[in-house]
Amino acid sequence: MLDIKLIRERENEVRAALARRGAATHLDALLQADQKRRRLVTDVENLKRQRNTASEEIGKLKKAGQDTAAKQVAVKAAGEQIAALDDQIQQGDQELNSLLLMIPNTPQTSVPDGKSAADNQVVRMHGTPPSLAFKPKTHMEL
Secondary structure (H helix, E strand, O other): OOOHHHHHHOHHHHHHHHHHHOOHHHHHHHHHHHHHHHHHHHHHHHHHHHHHHHHHHHHHHHHOOOOOHHHHHHHHHHHHHHHHHHHHHHHHHHHHHHHHHHOOOOOOOOOOOOOOHHHOOOOOOOOOOOOOOOOOOOOOOO
16 A cells, blocks of 8 residues: 555656556545645644633633633634534544555556556566466456
């Protein structure tokens, strides 16, 4: 599985390598899902920072004997937003991982281009293949 950071940093190279395999179809969806997830993480971090700042202010206001009801409501609302966004981040992680699993590894530059196993080239063979009196089972059948 390719690293999302590699795909993000070298998008054009990865796209070209996957096009050689005929597999660049899911890359756009993957990058969109990654961007959405990163935006959600940034939003959650900002909300947590705001909640922490408001919590500190509540402590200072309580020491000063002032009313903190409005700040407490804001902290509670921020906590609920954080929980909702955390759920969205978890769903985004699952979507991102499923898309990453659909992206094949990039081929080496020495590998000839091809879209399927039919495009493979035989480089060398050792011996002769045996002739069997029965039809051999495929790997999946075994």
